[in-house]
Amino acid sequence: MPRFNEFYLNLNQSYLFAEIRRRTKVYTDAHPDVRLVDLGVGDVTQPLPAAVVRAIHEAADDMARRETFKGYGPYVGYEFLRAEIATHDFGSRGVKIAVDEVFVSDGGKSDSANLQEIFAQDCVVALMDPVYPVYADSNVVAGRSGRADESGRYAGIVYLPCTAENKFQPALPDRHVDLIYLCYPNNPTGAVVTREALERWVDYARAEDAVILYDAAYEAYIVEPEVPHSIYEIDGAREVAIECRSFSKNAGFTGMRLAYTVVPKETRGRGADGKTMSLNTLWTRRTSMKSNGPPYVIQKAAAAVYTPEGQTQVRALIDFYMENARIIGAGLRAAGFTVYGGRNAPYIWVRTPPSIASWDFFDRVLEKANVVGAPGAGFGPSGEGYFRLTAFGSRAQTEEAVERIKTRM
C-alpha cells in the first residue's frame, strides 16, 4: 500500500469545532430536555438578500435556455463578477486592481489553505496567534511546521501573540520570515489594524522579501473611518501582499460558496536559480490546473451584491449582526466580564475569569448558562484565557444567551 502524507499526523488532535460539537453532544445526551443557545461555530443565520435570490432565479432560467446556457466557465471566474469586484471593492476606495488580478473561488477557507502551495516547502511561516485555524493546518500538512508541543505550538511556525497586553496588535517577527498571515478584522479577537501598523507590516515584508497573505473576510464590518479596508490602501503593498475576501460573512454566502483572492502582478517569488517569477502568473497557472471556477449561478448571485439594492440589503444584514454584537458586549460588560471586539467585527472576545482556562470556561458556560461558545485556546496558544461568542445568531438567541449568562454565571 502507498505511504500516506505523514505530516497529517502533526495536526493538533481534533479540529476545534469538532471538539465543541463533541462536548455539546455529551451534555445534551445527558440533559435531553435542556435547550441550548449556540453562539459557538459562527455560521450566519439570516436568509440571503432578496436581490441575490432574484439573481439565482434569473441565472437558473439562463441555464434552462439553449441560447443562455453556460457550461464550463473561466477558471478564474467570470469577468462580469471580477469587474464588479475590482470597481466596487477597490476602485471605490481609490485602489487600482486590474480584473486579471482577481481570482474568484468557492471560498476564503480554500483560498487561504491553498495559497501556501505556490511557495517552497522551506518557507518560514508567521501567524497571528490566536487566529482562524486554517492557516496553520494547511502549512502543517505541507510539512512546514514540525510537531506541536503540549501547548499546541509548532516548532517550525513563528507565532505573533495577540493579547490584551499588546492590545491585540502583534509585534513584528524578531527573525526573518517568508510568509505572514494577517487577518483583519480578526477572527477570533475582533481586533482591527491601524494604518500605521499595516504600514509597518508592508515595510517589514518589503525589507525581508516576504509576502503577506491578508485575510479581509470581515472587511464589510469595519465602521471606524480610519481603519484600512484593504492592504492595498498602503503604499508599496502591491509588491508584497495577496488579499483574500469572501461573500460568506457580508452577504450570507456560507452555504452558497463564493470568495476571491487578489494577486497583484507585482508580487514575486524567487527560484533556486535566483530568477524571480510573478506570483500572479503562478496562481493563474495553479488555478487553471485545479479549478473550473465556481458555478455560474453562484457568480451571478454574487454580482447582485454590487447592485444598489444588493448593497442596501447587505448593509442591513451587517447592521443586524452588529446590533447582536452590541447586545452581547453590553450584556457581558454589565455582568462584570472584560470584553473585547464586537465593534468592527462580529465576534466578542471575552476574558475568562482569573485562573479559569478557556476549555473549563467553555464547559462552565455550557453547563450553567446552556450557551455554546468557543474556547480561545482552540484558535492558538495565546487564545488561552479567552472565550469567543459570535454575533451571527438570531436576535432571540442572542438576547437569551446574554440573559442566561448574566443571571446564571
Ligand SMILES: *Cc1c(COP(=O)(O)O)cnc(C)c1O
Ligand atoms: C469565515 C472566514 C472566511 C471565509 O470562509 P469561506 O470559506 O469563504 O466561507 C475566511 N477567513 C476567516 C478568518 C473567516 O472567519
